[in-house]
Amino acid sequence: MDERVREHAELLVDWSARVESGDDVVVRFDAAAHDLAVATAAALGERGANLVAVNSSEELRRAYQLAHDGEFEADPEHELALYENADVVLSLGGGRNTAATADVPGETERAFATARQGVREARLDTRWVSTVHPTRSLAQQAGMSYEAYRDFVYGATLQDWEALAEEMAQLKEILDAGSEVRIGKPGTDITMSIEGRTAVNSAASVAYDSHNLPSGEVFTAPYDTEGTVTFDVPITVRGRRLRDVRLTFESGEVVDYDAAEGASVVGDLLDTDAGARRLGELGVGMNRGIDRLTDNVLFDEKTGDTVHLALGRAYDANLPDGESGNDSAIHVDLITDMSGEGGEATMSVDGEVVQRDGRFRWEE
Amino acid sequence: MDERVREHAELLVDWSARVESGDDVVVRFDAAAHDLAVATAAALGERGANLVAVNSSEELRRAYQLAHDGEFEADPEHELALYENADVVLSLGGGRNTAATADVPGETERAFATARQGVREARLDTRWVSTVHPTRSLAQQAGMSYEAYRDFVYGATLQDWEALAEEMAQLKEILDAGSEVRIGKPGTDITMSIEGRTAVNSAASVAYDSHNLPSGEVFTAPYDTEGTVTFDVPITVRGRRLRDVRLTFESGEVVDYDAAEGASVVGDLLDTDAGARRLGELGVGMNRGIDRLTDNVLFDEKTGDTVHLALGRAYDANLPDGESGNDSAIHVDLITDMSGEGGEATMSVDGEVVQRDGRFRWEE
Numbered sequence: 001m002d003e004r005v006r007e008h009a010e011l012l013v014d015w016s017a018r019v020e021s022g023d024d025v026v027v028r029f030d031a032a033a034h035d036l037a038v039a040t041a042a043a044l045g046e047r048g049a050n051l052v053a054v055n056s057s058e059e060l061r062r063a064y065q066l067a068h069d070g071e072f073e074a075d076p077e078h079e080l081a082l083y084e085n086a087d088v089v090l091s092l093g094g095g096r097n098t099a100a101t102a103d104v105p106g107e108t109e110r111a112f113a114t115a116r117q118g119v120r121e122a123r124l125d126t127r128w129v130s131t132v133h134p135t136r137s138l139a140q141q142a143g144m145s146y147e148a149y150r151d152f153v154y155g156a157t158l159q160d161w162e163a164l165a166e167e168m169a170q171l172k173e174i175l176d177a178g179s180e181v182r183i184g185k186p187g188t189d190i191t192m193s194i195e196g197r198t199a200v201n202s203a204a205s206v207a208y209d210s211h212n213l214p215s216g217e218v219f220t221a222p223y224d225t226e227g228t229v230t231f232d233v234p235i236t237v238r239g240r241r242l243r244d245v246r247l248t249f250e251s252g253e254v255v256d257y258d259a260a261e262g263a264s265v266v267g268d269l270l271d272t273d274a275g276a277r278r279l280g281e282l283g284v285g286m287n288r289g290i291d292r293l294t295d296n297v298l299f300d301e302k303t304g305d306t307v308h309l310a311l312g313r314a315y316d317a318n319l320p321d322g323e324s325g326n327d328s329a330i331h332v333d334l335i336t337d338m339s340g341e342g343g344e345a346t347m348s349v350d351g352e353v354v355q356r357d358g359r360f361r362w363e364e
Numbered sequence: 365m366d367e368r369v370r371e372h373a374e375l376l377v378d379w380s381a382r383v384e385s386g387d388d389v390v391v392r393f394d395a396a397a398h399d400l401a402v403a404t405a406a407a408l409g410e411r412g413a414n415l416v417a418v419n420s421s422e423e424l425r426r427a428y429q430l431a432h433d434g435e436f437e438a439d440p441e442h443e444l445a446l447y448e449n450a451d452v453v454l455s456l457g458g459g460r461n462t463a464a465t466a467d468v469p470g471e472t473e474r475a476f477a478t479a480r481q482g483v484r485e486a487r488l489d490t491r492w493v494s495t496v497h498p499t500r501s502l503a504q505q506a507g508m509s510y511e512a513y514r515d516f517v518y519g520a521t522l523q524d525w526e527a528l529a530e531e532m533a534q535l536k537e538i539l540d541a542g543s544e545v546r547i548g549k550p551g552t553d554i555t556m557s558i559e560g561r562t563a564v565n566s567a568a569s570v571a572y573d574s575h576n577l578p579s580g581e582v583f584t585a586p587y588d589t590e591g592t593v594t595f596d597v598p599i600t601v602r603g604r605r606l607r608d609v610r611l612t613f614e615s616g617e618v619v620d621y622d623a624a625e626g627a628s629v630v631g632d633l634l635d636t637d638a639g640a641r642r643l644g645e646l647g648v649g650m651n652r653g654i655d656r657l658t659d660n661v662l663f664d665e666k667t668g669d670t671v672h673l674a675l676g677r678a679y680d681a682n683l684p685d686g687e688s689g690n691d692s693a694i695h696v697d698l699i700t701d702m703s704g705e706g707g708e709a710t711m712s713v714d715g716e717v718v719q720r721d722g723r724f725r726w727e728e
């Protein structure tokens with residue numbers, strides 16, 4: 001076994017999920033992630049945690065959903081009991097075909113998800129972590145060879161997270177103290193309020209309210225957005241390519257949109273519900289182990305020197321206790337590249353430049 | 365997908381487990397049985413049952429057990445809750461390597477099994493069924509090509525179980541009414557009491573107290589065994605070949621043993637505990653869809669024209685309510701072939717011949 005698989009498993013169990021002896025752990029994976037599951041099982045055994053292995057085969061879920069009449073029972077007792085009694089849920093992403101459920105009607109997917117809301121909440125109530133095992137299918141989606149893709153994923157994942165967390169803490173401090181963020185570069189001049197909001201130092205550990213491995217971003221929940229932004233990092237949403245999406249905001253809402261490719265998808269997204277026209281997230285990618293774009297938002301949005309804004313739902317972790325932020329059925333991240341603009345790309349907080357062309361002020 | 369996989373799944377769900385709408389079902393399988401799992405998921409979806417898919421990878425279990433210090437926590441809450449809230453548990457056997465756990469010390473396996481006694485009891489308290497998906501690894505163990513092995517498994521499994529249940533009911537009726545069974549053939553003359561015991565018509569359905577698919581045997585729990593029996597069907601026990609095992613009983617206990625091959629294994633088995641020297645089961649194979657021996661006791665013991673006796677633990681289903689039968693840590697089936705003995709091989713109940721050279725009296 002690739003030694004990096006073992007390192008990945010240990011990072012997941014120790015740094016990310018903070019597993020301790022006696023923890024009841026669920027590990028969810030598909031056959032394609034079996035190597036990482038075996039290494040994770042060994043790490044859990046060594047730490048004296050208890051393990052239930054759940055199969056998350058998408059082909060199996062597709063077969064079940066397509067055969068069902070669509071009237072899914074709410075929160076089956078056995079599934080709910082499993083997650084309600086779990087301390088930790090580790091989801092190992094990476095299957096054999098990213099299009100495995102392409103022929104499941106969206107309506108069926110939604111009905112199934114709605115019926116499992118209690119199960120999902122029980123899962124989110126644990127020390128859950130989602131990670132990615134580099135599979136051939138994901139390499140294919142990234143347009144990369146298997147070996148190069150493995151190097152890419154481990155480069156992004158096997159990091160000194162403690163050091164990165166310390167670096168990211170500097171940005172969190174600035175955002176927590178700030179009131180207004182401005183992002184400016186050719187084609188982009190946008191301001192948003194962050195007053196009263198708390199930034200998350202997303203350091204790939206539940207100890208940092210961060211549930212993805214890899215992570216490496218600092219994000220908050222903005223409001224009262226004004227101005228225009230161009231997202232020049234191409235991305236695939238709902239199977240369609242989006243390129244150079246441009247959004248114009250007034251009083252926090254999108255009032256105009258355009259795109260070099262995929263404009264109709266953007267229109268559909270904005271029409272989802274009222275919250276879909278407002279921002280739910282401002283995120284700053286700080287993972288410089290992610291050295292290229294792979295058309296996978298989990299990696300792309302964390303890329304160093306990028307900033308992303310998400311249309312739709314905001315995360316509770318950014319809000320004061322008991323306050324609810326922007327609500328929507330969607331959360332779609334769109335990314336803009338802040339590097340290589342000859343000094344013209346800046347992110348400022350309350351008028352002071354924090355990042356110029358991707359370099360933070362503490363890096364000058 | 366091989367149409368027989370779909371038939372197998374539907375037989376499992378409908379005939380064997382009697383799944384109904386709203387049932388909470390756990391399906392356990394390893395990657396090698398994924399095809400059968402997908403077909404089972406479709407059958408469950410169509411019937412409106414709820415599904416949790418559990419991964420039973422033996423490589424994963426091995427990694428966990430070897431890394432653990434061996435002080436396994438008793439009945440982890442999340443695992444126990446899953447099975448306590450399940451109505452049906454379907455175990456799809458068939459992995460990628462029958463020797464996957466060969467280097468796990470027996471002591472570790474036993475400690476793990478002991479710590480999961482509550483989980484096991486919760487599982488046995490459901491409408492559980494174990495079946496076998498034909499994998500390359502099982503074909504290899506049987507010394508058969510993959511295609512021929514699939515034909516073999518489906519020949520044994522895809523049967524008119526209702527018709528076989530009716531045929532087997534005739535033997536059950538005779539055994540339930542009888543007091544003493546005698547088996548005689550060259551090298552074998554043995555009698556045992558079955559007075560007060562109830563035979564199980566093992567027709568591969570929970571409706572018949574039968575939890576294996578395929579099945580196809582009638583079995584009861586004998587006692588007060590006297591005489592000698594020779595088991596001329598070779599079988600592998602604990603990785604060792606046993607051939608022509610001969611046991612001599614007095615007052616229900618083995619007093620002498622011998623074997624053409626593997627005699628020391630027989631000696632070890634008999635020394636396990638007091639119950640290991642007594643019989644726990646008399647079974648009569650009646651599945652004529654099993655057309656050859658494959659050195660897999662799950663199939664071999666159900667082969668038509670064979671009779672098997674098990675050293676060790678008896679099944680509760682054969683005993684009057686509240687009575688406990690022979691107790692032991694082992695249950696080892698040994699098989700004798702009743703066919704082709706020129707009229708000399710007979711099974712009699714209370715002096716009347718029920719089967720001669722493998723043919724039952726109602727077949728004459």
